[in-house]
Amino acid sequence: MNTTVNTTEPTLSTRMDGFEAPATIAMSMRARALAAQGKDVISLALGQPDFLTPRAACDTAYEAALEGKTKYPPIDGVLSLKQAVQKKFKEENGLDYALDEIMVANGAKQILFNAFMATLNPGDEVVVPAPYWTSYPIMTRFLGGTPVDVICSEENNFSLKAADLRKVLTDKSKWLIINSPSNPTGAVWSKQDLLEIAEVLREYPQVWVFADEIYEHLVFDGEAHYSLAALAPDLKDRILTANGASKTYAMPGWRVGYAGGPKRLIKAMVKIQSNSTSGASSISQAAATAALHDCANDVEEMKKAYDRRRKMMKEAFSKMPGVTCAVPQGAFYVYPGIKGCLGKTSAGGHKIENDQDFAEALLEEQYVAVVPGHAFGLSPYLRISYAADDAVLEEACKRIAKFVEQLT
Structure with missing residues (x-):
């Protein structure tokens, strides 16, 4: 009688090697974890409308x-x-x-x-x-x-x-x-x-x-x-x-x-x-x-709100030192460049070498979740969704501006 115990565990498919959740979802999960700890987190990581379904x-x-x-x-x-x-x-x-x-x-x-x-x-x-x-x-x-x-x-x-x-x-x-x-x-x-x-x-x-x-x-x-x-x-x-x-x-x-x-x-x-x-x-x-x-009428009303928010976000980023921001012509995202922020150190002591560093430090220090551009194939940028309430976006822009202004 064979009494050898087989200790081999069931395996996953090799196609799962290196298969990760999209960065948008990963950053959103980190934001939710901080919010669960009682932090006042603003998440602009996910691309989903903030409006109610018509x-x-x-x-x-x-x-x-x-x-x-x-x-x-x-x-x-x-x-x-x-x-x-x-x-x-x-x-x-x-x-x-x-x-x-x-x-x-x-x-x-x-x-x-x-x-x-x-x-x-x-x-x-x-x-x-x-x-x-x-x-x-x-x-x-x-x-x-x-x-x-x-x-x-x-x-x-x-x-x-x-x-x-x-x-x-x-x-x-x-x-x-x-x-x-x-x-x-x-x-x-x-x-x-x-x-x-x-x-x-x-x-x-x-x-x-x-x-x-x-x-x-x-x-x-x-x-x-x-x-x-x-x-x-x-x-x-x-x-x-x-x-x-x-x-x-x-x-x-x-x-x-x-x-x-x-x-x-x-x-x-x-x-x-x-x-x-x-x-x-x-x-x-x-x-x-x-x-x-x-x-169709509901869509037009939502579009007016997105347009207003788009202009607000563009104006806010145009005032931040070291940041560039092309005017988005559609969707509900801005994609600001942060090349001028690299090589600096945040107020919390984080060295900003790339857009991942920037996004992580911004979330940890100012509790604003954005997605680093490397996840989208072009750095150093950030993807920021403006599908959020105007007041929330205004507060988020203030926090981001504070974070950028304190870089040394």
Whole structure:
């Protein structure tokens, strides 16, 4: 009889090696921990609207629940929402998608996951313009691809230039990420830039394009949002246009994302979703349908508030020594540069060698949580969300200014 005791522990997949939570969530968790200790913490780390979900969306969700619309929904989305999305794409983006070219998911992040899962093979490259949303490269690596950064400099208003794109595309390139308006910079890519990018893409027919347009309604100063698939209809059969209810309609917790794209890609993505999460919440889909149909006025009111806050943040950072701040044209973030603060020491004795040092010291000494730019692929910067109450933002700016002024 074998009495040897096997002491080997169950193991995790090797894909978990180096797989970490996005820096935005990590910083938010640190802020919550300090708040739990009784500290007066202001967290500007997460990108989520501070407004309530519009009443029409909530009422519709409530009515749907009472009517018994609580069964398993179709994997690709309920018909009423898909029809609303189809109408939205047509009227707002100039894009014609058949219903089998549209799908609904549990947030826009799942759209990205489904798309990458359906297409990436080991060694495939995903071109990620930096600064980028943190999940783009993380998800790429997790699913076996290789992220390839291409820098979008502050001098170019954080927009991707065709010449820079051409330098990084290869025969291994599988995807190009487009995110305009941008998280984390608020940059809105111009029509001309997108047309020139389209010209480059025509030279690389194997490249899919993920067009993340979730902030499309949050544009300011007379700027306009353009969908690449509408500007370059000859490329439409390899562009996935993604969006969702979270940012525009203040519905992050409802978890509704949607996309329009080539039928064969959408079909593959739906197949993946059927074996992972299944369909998005039926109640949430009812709310999102109402939002798309009935909440345009709510969006305009939220947009006015964001614009006011944007100007307030820009003015505050323009007065801080050693700090630069490009004017964000969209979304609800500022991305100030802190190069002039490096090499100094904070009032609490912290040496500021990089943006991570700055963010950690700011949180520890002034209890303001922001996210260091290295997490988004371009340093030394900070991403700061202004999706917060005006009074909260004013106090946060005072604390940040105090922190900067005390650097020696």
